[in-house]
Amino acid sequence: MAELVFKRYGGSHQLKIQDAHDLGKIQTLNEALWAATSVPIDNLDCDRVFLSHVDMDKNGRIRTRELKEAQSWLYRMLAGRSHLSEGTDVLRLDDIDTSHVEGQELRKTAEFILNNLGVPQAKEISLQQVRDARSIIANAANNGDGVVPPEAVADADLAQFISSIMDTVGSTMDASNRPGVGKKELEDFFHTAETYLVWKEKGNVPAGKESTDVMPWGNDTPHLYQLVADLEEKIDQYFTQCAMVGFDERAAVQMQLRQKELEEIDFADPEVLRNRLMNAPLGKVDPEGMLDFTSAINTLYRERLLELRDKVFKRAIGEDVKQLTRQQWEKVKTIFAPYRAYVESKQGGAVEKLGDDSLRKYLQGQYRERVNELIDKDRSVADELSQILTAEKLILYQRWLLELANNFVSFANLYDPGIRALFEAGTLVIDGREIMFTMKVQDVQAHKIRSEKSYMCLLYLEVTGRQDREIAFNIVAPVTSSNIGELRVGKRGIFFSTDGCEWDAEVKDIVVNPISIWESVTAPCRQVSDFLKAQVDKLSKVREEKIQTTMAVPTTSGAARDLLLGGGIAIAALGSAFAYIIKALSQVKLSHVLGVLLGIIVIVILPGMIAGFVKIRRRDMSILLEASGWAINVRMRLSIALGRLFTHIPGLPKRARKEKRDSIGKFLKQFGYSSTFSRSFFIVVSIIVIVFLIFQLFMMR
Incomplete structure (x- = not known):
């Protein structure tokens, strides 16, 4: 087993990962010895395609198993690994492991791309070249995704058919981000069209017949049924109200508008009147359960009700109808029950707008076969595109995997001033200092609640600017050295992101903690000082108001005399007090004064210094990562030396000169x-x- 070397980073020992040999050791490293075990990918500032490959289960996080599997795949595909430590996005063809079929196919794909780019003799291929080739294929008519956009079809009639599918059953985005149809949409369309036409056929009246079971009144059935359906709920309501009044006549009173309700109605507002009529009974409620067409009828429904009487009730009952009973109404509903069931069983309505003739044309023609051919032809280049994507994946792993390990297995990059950690956002310049370590924050309040336990002074800032659009995001910046200075909510600075862009930054919130031992020692004194200042300001305000009130009252000569006498007495008293103080001080020995001062230092200041030192030593940067969703193993204690590394006040440039005057x-x-x-x-x-x-x-x- 190869020797595992652990290097001390920021007070904790972490695996040293400098080259391919070191990277291979993560397979045998116990997860408890990793700096982190789970990382949210939105905290990492690197290629998003690379992160999507490593995040194999697509849950937005990278865990230890996924990093190990990524390393295993990289080493299986890459025989020459000497360039891993360089972080290059240029792949040497000879570095590809061609001892297995996958490697052989990958080498052929790389050579194919270089040949198409006009450099067949090249021994290297870059990430940009691979992505250019992928873009060319993705924007071609056949791009391997099995989706056919209408604009990729030369035949106008077939293109219109594809557009009809998209307009009725939906579409799918192809590799070039254009909407089109695939196998699923094609089959859904034909199934829907067939289902709709079968349903529609049931509602047709054959030639030579006047009616069917579904169409009891022939081709008039749909229109007349609609008249019934429009008023069905209101008529049912009326007969129910009649039954209620027949059971208890007092219900009729409850259905009428009360005097107070009448007074509240705005008779000048048509909408209010319409709403009242809509909720009112259809006609005068009859305890006998009769709808009398000769008596008063709700004017909102009168016209439709009379049309229903003349066109439906008369035909259903066989005579003129002056009064409608509940039994007659139920008979009418029974006549239209088969058609109601037919309407409610409607299927395939999505394609109805295309018309029956167009649907039959599509079903009977060769449209299905022709689109299937286009889809199969498009899919024929899928293997080629897949190999190009594999080549892209290999180059991305060569470029980023070692760097990811140094921001995951260990945090070596964080402690190297010459390298930016992947979870760093940039540099904040504010109040005459540079804060080198910052992180993006999604939810400021949630992050603040957890990060308060870090014992660090934290600035939460809103960063704003404009590129192609207005952009705003939040960052957290720990102040790790010097003092609080003029840092406060509303303080502005400038932020340089890792991509070199310059942004405006404004402090929106602060987590206040001591930045140095001296601040920790003097914190109680500052609190007392702030309290005394507040009390003095309060008393001064009261005295000022009292003086202004006194000055507003006219004074007599006697009052002025009393004021002069009082002032003289006060001055004399102050002089006597000052003389007494001088005399008392002259009797005190210098050794006693020094002893008292030393006692104050021992009793008050020394414990404060010890407590301040302990509090400063408890500062922990890992809390910031945990508040952002990381799973951290190591404690990232922030020493005084590290504090100067992350926050410092830059000195003057070399060969600069200060003028003291x-x-x-x-x-x-x-x-x-x-x-x-x-x-x-x-x-x-x-x-x-x-x-x-x-x-x-x-x-x-």
């Missing part, structure tokens, strides 16, 4: 202002003098 002072002098330097110098000197005097005071004691 601020040019603002020169411009201020032009307007007659004193130099900012002299003022700053005076402040510094004053502070030094005060400190010196205090020190002398302690020494005197």
Whole structure:
């Protein structure tokens, strides 16, 4: 068994995979020693066709078994593997393993492509050449998919037949993304057409006959049945209402509009009136169960009801009908029952719009045979296209499989500044720093909930820009060194994606955690400071409002005198207090002060430093991947050194020079202002003098 070498990456030991020899070791590596065991493919920035090949079960994820099977297939098809570490998309023909039939066929296909491209002597074939050949075949009339688009057929009549199939039973997209018909659509069409014509024949009245079982009133049956069907529900409702009133006369009152309902009706709105009439009874409800055509009839149905009376009821009953009973109505429905069953059993309606004559023409002609021939001819190049796809797959595996392993079995690429990991989105430049590690995020809120346990300061940004269309996506960027600075919601920066495009970026959310040990130590102090500032602002606002209220009230001379006296007393009190403080400080020994300061450091600051160090050491980048759907084995602890690798403030370029003097002072002098330097110098000197005097005071004691 070959020796397995584990290299230390970011605090954890992971399999070293640098060449084909190392890649072969993943077959014997226990899955528990893999950096990850399951990866969502939408997190990987590489060729999508390659990912679709490795994702064999098409569930949107790559698991350990799938990567192992991909490696096995690659090594079976590739005898020369020295170029795997180069990540090249150019395949040497001599590297193909021709010791088996698959390899021999693949070599023939590669030579066939090169011959068609006019370079028969070439010893290499590129991914672009293979894809060009595939594109040519896909856009040809015969592209191996067994789908025939109408525009690929020269015969106009046959092309129209194919269009009729697509318009009635549907279509399938071919390899060139054009709609057409295949075997399924062809057979579905003929089955549907035959079924429809058989059904339609049952409704025909033979010559010499006036009626059939299905057509009791001959060719008038469809029209007259429609009259019955349109009012059937309303007439049934009427006779039911009559039965209810016959059982209990109080029901008639409930069917009438109440006074309040009448008052609420907007008689100027036709739509409101129509809805009321639609829900009202057909006529005056009769306890005897009679529909009287001579009495008031609901005007919304009156015209259709009278037509039904004259054309159907009179013919069914055999005399003029002034009143319709429920028994007579049931007789009418019984007459049309066979035709109703016929209508409800209708099949093949999808092809009805083509017309009976066209359907018979298609069924009786050679259309089925001719389209089948075109489909078979198209499928004849399927093997050729399949071999081209296999050649594409082999080149993609040669280009990407080793790199995928270094982003799956181990995370070597993540810790190499010269290589981008496949799950990195790009570089964020914001607040004077470069954040090298970023990831795309689909659901910001869900990702944030899980990633809060990473103990990292995280920025969630919306990235926007325009290429051929408006594009917007979200990224997460961990701030791993320096300090929080001016980073806040709404802060803007610029984002460089791995493909070299430049985008606008805006902070939309922040997960706040200490970035450095110093920030962790000073966090409680900042919280207290923020609290005190808030309280001071609150008190200042109250005092300001009180002063404004006081100033708004006119004062007397006595009040002014009292104010002056009070001010003098206050100044005297402040002077006395200051003198007392100076006297008290002069009695304190310097050693006592230093001891107290040292005690404060030991009791407060030292535990904070220890806690801050522990919290910084707990930062874990693997949580970010897990929040994006990865299954991670290794803990990706973020050390201080790694933090500087992923987030840094760039220094000035080589041979650059800083000018210390601020040019603002020169411009201020032009307007007659004193130099900012002299003022700053005076402040510094004053502070030094005060400190010196205090020190002398302690020494005197």
